[in-house]
Amino acid sequence: MKVIALFSALLMSAALNANPMLYRYHIPESAQDHRYDYHWALLKLALEQTSAQYGDYQLEPAPLVMSESRQFQALGGPLLSVMISPADIENEKRFLPVRIPLDKGLIGYRVLLIRKERQAEFSRINNLEQLRKLTVGQGRDWRDVRVWQDNGFEVVQGSNYNGLFQMLLSGRFDFFSRSIVEVQDELAQRRQQMPDLAIEKSILIYYPWPFYFYFARTDAGQKLADRVQVGLMKVFNDPVLFDPLFNRFNGAKLAQLNLQERHVFYLENPFLSAETPLQNPELWLDPFNRPSH
Template sequence: MPAMLVLVAPLMAAPMHYRHNAPESPLDRRYVYHWKVLETALEKTRATHGDYVLEPGEVMTEARQLFELERATGSLTVVYQGTTPVIERTLWPVRIPVDRDLVGYRVLLVRRERLDQFASVRSVADLKTVTFGFGLGWLDGDVVRANGLRVVTGSSYEGLFDMLNNGRFEAFPRGAVEILDEWQARRERYPELAIEPSLLVYYPMPMYFWFARDDVGRSLAERAEAGMRLMIADGSYDRLFAEYQDQTIVALGLKHRRILRLSNPLLGPETPLQDRRLWFDPTTYQPGGRR
């Protein structure tokens, strides 16, 4: 009797699963660009790493996101976050600033009645009379406090706009990548809020993709980094930045604002500050992604 040939279909590798924090409200568009960067990186590695799933999980505070990822619970597998010594020890980073540190350039959302006050600001010392608002657990609050400035915290992202409107603090520093969408989405609800037109508060705040410090997390991180390196090499890192950010950069007049520089004591020694390809500079940037 002839031997029977048994054909076994090769097992398909399971797709790599990237689950991130969900938007906090229908108006929350802060991270649309950032997840597009990750999606592009994953597409560029499809041939070498296979399929993937990129999807939102549930809404979590930043503190809970880190808690869940550190414990590799599976409720999140990737977090978009700045760096601190603690996070560097407990999570696995891809040390490529996702938005070229555009988020480190802060434009102030203020009450219209305060615009004259901010127009007279010439130095960081002039900001010491100002109270700034941040979310509970946001790294920015720690950075601003470390520079001797006053901080008030709120328990929710949406609630911070109410707090500013009600005079609980005087300025809500928003990343240049964020503020236009935020203001336009809320201008009818908060007609007394305005974008301050002359100042740009800068502290280096590279935002990375972070993963669990286990085998699964490292494989997810390695794929994301490989894809982002391909993006840098083929120019799509710059092109995507220009596609999403040029209109904002021009509309906010970043090149012409007075830059007030703060230090960031949370930066680690492995921050890739010397690779200028990864960092936005409003004084030299040309629309179209040209540095």
């Protein structure tokens, strides 16, 4: 009986490893685009935690750069099997989200990139009405364009991510909203070429803005999503796994932004679905009250 059980286990292991599960993800828009480095590292860690249950996996980049709208068109086809996008009612109907906020909601905490000489002007802003008199820059495909517009802001849209920084310096809009987990790297990468670019020092904006992994709403997409769901929960529920990864990418950044010293302005996000896990505190991180475990 022991021999039969061992043989069965070997057969099962061979079956699991015969066809590794393929996760093909979108590549950065440029060499300076590191917005998703943490997310893909998180995906790799989640997949590693599920090898015993699901077998081998293959994690590889797509062969070409795609805008977000193009990614959704390609999702589930030969070019792309997984993508990252914010929570959105319509996309969650058309595609299959794993409703776990990948950065525990921190991308919804926003600081502003501005032209350095305008800091005194921003320091005099004490309420949302004053801030609404200024224009915000966003990418044309970005889902939170509608969040800003719905909250009464004029949004100037750019056709590509890198070009938005130059648009800001050229005066095409007044500020560029960036998350607290993105902005430090973005500024550091451009400091030499764009010395007039600066992180505004007095304002913090928050709106609930979870980013999810999305898959095609197919049988194959469901299998890929199920594995990621299991793996992410293993990582999120184990500080030994989650904390080193999170701190490697984000830990020092939060301390450097002096969040406690800023005016906090809250925006509404009317585009979240009823399934958004806002009531599960284990999935969210309050940057004013770390650590999360």
